[in-house]
Amino acid sequence: MTDFARTRALFHIPEGVIYLDGNSLGPLPIAAAERVSNMLTAEWGELLIRGWNTAGWFVQPRKLGDRIGRLIGAEQGSVMVGDTLSIKVYQALASALDLNPGRRIVLSDSGNFPSDLYMAQGLIASLGRGHELKIVAPEAVEDAIDGSVAAILLTEVDYRTGRLHDMKRLTAKAHAAGALAIWDLAHSAGALEVDVAGANADFAVGCTYKYLNAGPGAPAFIYVAPRHAATARPALSGWMGHAAPFAFDLDYRAGSGIERMRVGTPPVIAMAALDAALDAWEGVSLADVRQQSIRLADLFVELVEAGCPDLALASPRDGSVRGSQVSFRHPQGYAIMQALITRGVIGDFRAPDAIRFGFTPLYIGEAEVRGAARILAEIIGGRLWDEPRFRQKALVT
Numbered sequence: 001m002t003d004f005a006r007t008r009a010l011f012h013i014p015e016g017v018i019y020l021d022g023n024s025l026g027p028l029p030i031a032a033a034e035r036v037s038n039m040l041t042a043e044w045g046e047l048l049i050r051g052w053n054t055a056g057w058f059v060q061p062r063k064l065g066d067r068i069g070r071l072i073g074a075e076q077g078s079v080m081v082g083d084t085l086s087i088k089v090y091q092a093l094a095s096a097l098d099l100n101p102g103r104r105i106v107l108s109d110s111g112n113f114p115s116d117l118y119m120a121q122g123l124i125a126s127l128g129r130g131h132e133l134k135i136v137a138p139e140a141v142e143d144a145i146d147g148s149v150a151a152i153l154l155t156e157v158d159y160r161t162g163r164l165h166d167m168k169r170l171t172a173k174a175h176a177a178g179a180l181a182i183w184d185l186a187h188s189a190g191a192l193e194v195d196v197a198g199a200n201a202d203f204a205v206g207c208t209y210k211y212l213n214a215g216p217g218a219p220a221f222i223y224v225a226p227r228h229a230a231t232a233r234p235a236l237s238g239w240m241g242h243a244a245p246f247a248f249d250l251d252y253r254a255g256s257g258i259e260r261m262r263v264g265t266p267p268v269i270a271m272a273a274l275d276a277a278l279d280a281w282e283g284v285s286l287a288d289v290r291q292q293s294i295r296l297a298d299l300f301v302e303l304v305e306a307g308c309p310d311l312a313l314a315s316p317r318d319g320s321v322r323g324s325q326v327s328f329r330h331p332q333g334y335a336i337m338q339a340l341i342t343r344g345v346i347g348d349f350r351a352p353d354a355i356r357f358g359f360t361p362l363y364i365g366e367a368e369v370r371g372a373a374r375i376l377a378e379i380i381g382g383r384l385w386d387e388p389r390f391r392q393k394a395l396v397t
């Protein structure tokens with residue numbers, strides 16, 4: 001059994017805060033502060049340009065890719081770190097459409113995170129080859145997979161409700177119909193047991209600042225199934241993904257395998273934080289994380305439903321088809337969340353009316369769940385959210 005008391009001690013949680021927003025931005029791993037500081041002074045400061053070789057900055061994206069790969073069931077050498085998730089979505093989709101040239105439909109669902117849909121729309125417009133993004137309800141995805149679909153582009157866990165897609169089943173259905181499957185693991189990596197190889201995914205992408213706790217703006221990752229790694233054409237053909245970046249050839253030649261998914265200079269400072277953050281997963285079983293997160297979320301649902309009859313559960317009740325987060329709807333959701341935050345319970349709000357709470361067993365336990373449910377009941381029971389200051393919309397919700 002994973003020792004969650006040990007993992008909890010690895011994170012800095014501010015005094016008086018119950019942090020239920022690790023699904024948006026994981027907290028600071030204490031070791032990351034020192035690692036980044038060391039990177040700045042001992043590596044950048046002392047080594048200067050030599051750090052690319054002597055401190056291993058150049059090979060770091062792939063090494064970190066392999067570390068993440070172990071958390072998502074990827075084969076060795078099939079994951080690359082870099083850029084942002086939106087960019088990795090673009091890369092994966094561009095490669096998939098190239099690998100399936102006879103098809104024109106990109107299938108996604110209305111529960112997908114908008115950036116994934118926007119990137120698909122942008123790519124389709126740039127390609128100008130008559131592709132079409134088809135967006136159906138999450139429950140309608142399976143039936144919409146037919147012989148016209150080039151690729152399915154789905155996020156395993158719905159960012160708003162936590163509803164979970166069956167990755168293995170939908171991938172099998174896509175393959176049977178001659179389509180490729182791209183999975184966004186933004187709300188899965190570090191939250192659930194993921195097995196991209198076992199599910200036979202063609203591509204997968206994700207970010208590292210949510211459940212992987214690597215900090216704001218931390219780099220993303222991309223998985224390419226080994227069967228495609230030598231043939232996938234990188235649409236973002238930057239010099240770092242070239243077969244010989246330092247030959248400075250005038251023409252692009254894709255690097256071998258996953259190397260071609262690099263684009264430009266990697267964010268070395270941010271990678272130091274990611275490396276330290278990944279240390280927290282040593283000795284952690286994702287099966288334990290999953291089991292515990294379901295237990296905590298179930299408890300929260302039970303306590304909130306008992307204490308706050310005005311709130312409507314927006315997430316699946318059955319933990320086995322829900323990711324690591326729970327949402328409730330209320331017309332005044334935004335103000336309720338602001339009031340909660342002033343009381344030290346940090347979750348977030350997703351338009352139009354969802355308040356969202358993430359359950360991350362690495363640093364959250366039953367005491368926090370009970371505390372958060374009690375404070376939420378006080379705020380709703382006493383209408384403590386009903387103040388003008390709680391209705392002021394901030395830039396980031």
Ligand SMILES: *Cc1c(COP(=O)(O)O)cnc(C)c1O
Nearest residue numbers: 084085086113115155184186207
């Ligand atoms: C968080 C998230 C993003 C964010 O993309 P960035 O490029 O990192 O800003 C994209 N897609 C999904 C599914 C997400 O959950």
